[in-house]
Amino acid sequence: DAKTTQPPSMDCAEGRAANLPCNHSTISGNEYVYWYRQIHSQGPQYIIHGLKNNETNEMASLIITEDRKSSTLILPHATLRDTAVYYCIVRPRSNDYKLSFGAGTTVTVRA
Amino acid sequence: EPEVTQTPSHQVTQMGQEVILRCVPISNHLYFYWYRQILGQKVEFLVSFYNNEISEKSEIFDDQFSVERPDGSNFTLKIRSTKLEDSAMYFCASLPGQGLRETQYFGPGTRLLVL
Numbered sequence: 001d002a003k004t005t006q007p008p009s010m011d012c013a014e015g016r017a018a019n020l021p022c023n024h025s026t027i028s029g030n031e032y033v034y035w036y037r038q039i040h041s042q043g044p045q046y047i048i049h050g051l052k053n054n055e056t057n058e059m060a061s062l063i064i065t066e067d068r069k070s071s072t073l074i075l076p077h078a079t080l081r082d083t084a085v086y087y088c089i090v091r092p093r094s095n096d097y098k099l100s101f102g103a104g105t106t107v108t109v110r111a
Numbered sequence: 112e113p114e115v116t117q118t119p120s121h122q123v124t125q126m127g128q129e130v131i132l133r134c135v136p137i138s139n140h141l142y143f144y145w146y147r148q149i150l151g152q153k154v155e156f157l158v159s160f161y162n163n164e165i166s167e168k169s170e171i172f173d174d175q176f177s178v179e180r181p182d183g184s185n186f187t188l189k190i191r192s193t194k195l196e197d198s199a200m201y202f203c204a205s206l207p208g209q210g211l212r213e214t215q216y217f218g219p220g221t222r223l224l225v226l
Contacts (some may be wrong), residue, residue: 042220043220049214097155
């Protein structure tokens, strides 16, 4: 599996956009970029995933660079409830494939 | 929205005892997983299960662990003889596997404490 690198922590002001970077320079052609988050020891929660095109859903936007070696998760208007550990995970688009979690980025949204 | 549920939410047991952690995956999902997270550490994959058999397991998933889908709804993780180092949060997850949104949905977890 391609490995990912994320900053260990970042702060964000409430109401502002949070931009979470992830490097995955060894990503291969069939691997997708997935983002999950974990709020205070709850079960990980799926946010978004993409292959090469930018993606947007009700939670976030995912921007993947043209060479696919890095991506950015954007929370458009961060709220206090977005405080969590955010994980960037690269995996093949196969159903039967485990998720390999790293340490993630601890995002703290401040009022 | 359908959710993965897990019981119990907390379990305290004595070292050497057997524990069974229960999960009810989302209905019609075909792939099932167990993960664990020791306090302060990463979420670790334990095992994946499809078509009534284990499809992949990690080094952690040794002979002390087993999984079962005894009926059409439950998915269980059994630890035969618990050790202190088995204390962790255990998360169950399921995935549709039907060409729909291919992502794993996680339950809230069971916090296991081995004394």
